[in-house]
Amino acid sequence: MTLDRRRWLTAAGATLGSLWLTGCDKLAMNSTFTGVLKVAEKWTRHAQRAVTDRNALAREFTPAEMSKDFKANGTMRPGDAAYLALLAENFASYRLAIGGLVEQPLALSLADLRAAPSRTQITRHDCVEGWSSIGKWKGARLSALLDRAKLKPEARYIVFHCADTLDRSATDGAGVYYESIDLIDAYHPQTILAYQMNDATLPVRHGAPLRLRVERQLGYKHAKYVMRIEAVASLDGLGRGKGGFWPDRGYQWYAGI
Amino acid sequence: MADKPAKVLIRRHSGVTRITHWLNVLAVSLLLMSGLQIFNAHPALYWGAKSTFAEPWVSMKKVEVAGQPRGITTVGDLKFDTTGLFGWSGPEGRREQRGFPAWATVPSWRDLGSGRSWHFFFAWIFVINGLVYWLWGLAGGHVRRDLLPTRDQMKPRHILHEIVTHARLQFPKGEAARRYNVIQKLTYLAVIAVLLPLMVLTGLCMSPTFNATVPQLIDLFGGRQSARTIHFLSASGIVLFIVVHLVLVVVSGLWNNLRSMITGRYAIDAEGDKA
Numbered sequence: 001m002t003l004d005r006r007r008w009l010t011a012a013g014a015t016l017g018s019l020w021l022t023g024c025d026k027l028a029m030n031s032t033f034t035g036v037l038k039v040a041e042k043w044t045r046h047a048q049r050a051v052t053d054r055n056a057l058a059r060e061f062t063p064a065e066m067s068k069d070f071k072a073n074g075t076m077r078p079g080d081a082a083y084l085a086l087l088a089e090n091f092a093s094y095r096l097a098i099g100g101l102v103e104q105p106l107a108l109s110l111a112d113l114r115a116a117p118s119r120t121q122i123t124r125h126d127c128v129e130g131w132s133s134i135g136k137w138k139g140a141r142l143s144a145l146l147d148r149a150k151l152k153p154e155a156r157y158i159v160f161h162c163a164d165t166l167d168r169s170a171t172d173g174a175g176v177y178y179e180s181i182d183l184i185d186a187y188h189p190q191t192i193l194a195y196q197m198n199d200a201t202l203p204v205r206h207g208a209p210l211r212l213r214v215e216r217q218l219g220y221k222h223a224k225y226v227m228r229i230e231a232v233a234s235l236d237g238l239g240r241g242k243g244g245f246w247p248d249r250g251y252q253w254y255a256g257i
Numbered sequence: 258m259a260d261k262p263a264k265v266l267i268r269r270h271s272g273v274t275r276i277t278h279w280l281n282v283l284a285v286s287l288l289l290m291s292g293l294q295i296f297n298a299h300p301a302l303y304w305g306a307k308s309t310f311a312e313p314w315v316s317m318k319k320v321e322v323a324g325q326p327r328g329i330t331t332v333g334d335l336k337f338d339t340t341g342l343f344g345w346s347g348p349e350g351r352r353e354q355r356g357f358p359a360w361a362t363v364p365s366w367r368d369l370g371s372g373r374s375w376h377f378f379f380a381w382i383f384v385i386n387g388l389v390y391w392l393w394g395l396a397g398g399h400v401r402r403d404l405l406p407t408r409d410q411m412k413p414r415h416i417l418h419e420i421v422t423h424a425r426l427q428f429p430k431g432e433a434a435r436r437y438n439v440i441q442k443l444t445y446l447a448v449i450a451v452l453l454p455l456m457v458l459t460g461l462c463m464s465p466t467f468n469a470t471v472p473q474l475i476d477l478f479g480g481r482q483s484a485r486t487i488h489f490l491s492a493s494g495i496v497l498f499i500v501v502h503l504v505l506v507v508v509s510g511l512w513n514n515l516r517s518m519i520t521g522r523y524a525i526d527a528e529g530d531k532a
Contacts, residue, residue, distance in 0.1 A: 024363045025366075036378070048467065052466055130485060131301075131303075217466070257465075257467065
């Protein structure tokens with residue numbers, strides 16, 4: 001290859017490369033284009049729902065396989081005054097409120113939750129970042145609690161309102177953590193509100209006094225510091241309308257993949 | 258003119274090959290770059306079901322060395338200073354901690370949610386495109402006719418001969434250039450039948466729902482973190498293929514190769530009168 005030709009090819013390659021990169025960044029900022037990309041999220045959810053039995057269980061592990069370094073993410077210790085007051089009295093006056101589209105609103109103490117039908121499972125927690133940790137969870141089955149509250153027929157999603165403000169810069173009130181799941185996941189046998197982790201009381205950094213376990217989805221769906229559960233017909237009126245703290249910030253609402 | 262053999266244009270690539278090839282170029286490039294965006298959210302790799310945070314087998318991070326931030330990449334017990342490339346990169350003064358540098362990711366800035374949107378959209382394009390190619394390739398005879406090596410090509414002497422001429426960058430001419438040579442065939446087969454499907458299978462193992470759907474698959478790869486590692490290694494294999502492929506496209510006749518993948522026509526030297 002002659003020197004001229006090599007120089008020419010290098011220049012052409014560099015030009016194409018930088019055009020490609022600028023083009024990708026421009027598209028990433030274009031809301032029409034990102035809207036098109038988001039369509040795939042619907043395809044994925046429908047495809048996975050179609051091929052997966054609604055009761056298919058996430059893998060459960062043996063005690064020997066549990067992580068000794070289970071990582072915590074998101075809020076590690078809520079700074080919110082109401083939460084700190086509850087923490088100071090070891091959650092004695094904590095009441096989990098279950099309301100919204102239900103016939104029988106409930107307010108459950110930790111003792112009530114511990115007395116409710118429970119499930120214990122050793123599962124793998126997969127973070128959206130890519131890492132995994134294995135831990136043991138014990139908690140109240142969400143399906144039994146929802147049956148006790150009697151969902152109204154128009155209820156389609158279950159929303160988990162949390163105690164922690166994760167984004168203090170949000171001025172629109174959407175800085176408080178929340179998450180939501182559909183009724184398939186809400187009634188899945190492994191979906192529990194955990195009050196125990198690795199045979200001990202749930203630690204603060206993992207969401208004390210109560211966190212959601214929704215084992216067929218990624219970590220950010222597993223809301224920590226759950227204060228209130230609300231049955232709704234639509235996710236429109238919540239936060240910024242996408243059904244969760246991270247979904248409001250560009251993450252996928254369906255985190256089964 | 259007298260010394261130059263006459264050229265004849267033969268039909269090299271069918272319409273399906275050409276369209277699926279370029280769609281694959283688009284999808285694979287964007288999958289690689291959005292994949293590195295996702296990797297950057299936790300630039301470390303492990304074996305087994307779970308992450309062993311204290312001992313990843315690969316990691317890229319910012320480490321203070323003698324009071325100076327450096328990008329340090331570890332692979333097993335080996336340690337490399339990769340400042341500017343892996344772990345700590347960006348223009349002087351605006352360096353940041355990130356696994357792969359901005360020019361290798363989509364979008365260039367750190368945005369995991371957006372990277373995932375790109376990745377899953379183009380994963381669908383990639384899978385549908387791959388299925389069309391495979392169904393057509395098997396039913397239409399493309400795989401059997403053009404990609405499976407013939408018996409004479411598989412003789413050890415012939416393979417050895419091909420390796421030697423390849424290393425000298427000598428390529429088949431005339432009638433022999435009508436078909437793919439054996440190294441080409443085996444490489445293409447390894448990519449389309451092994452690496453690309455492996456990307457889909459290990460990629461599916463990243464999905465907690467899919468792991469409940471088909472638990473056997475993740476066991477096959479040795480657990481989710483092993484599957485993530487194999488996903489990364491297989492992607493590295495694809496990058497290696499692309500680099501070699503591009504170099505060979507250039508040295509074996511850039512315009513002729515490009516034309517054949519765009520219009521389908523490929524020029525070969527006419528041999529005597531029989532052309």
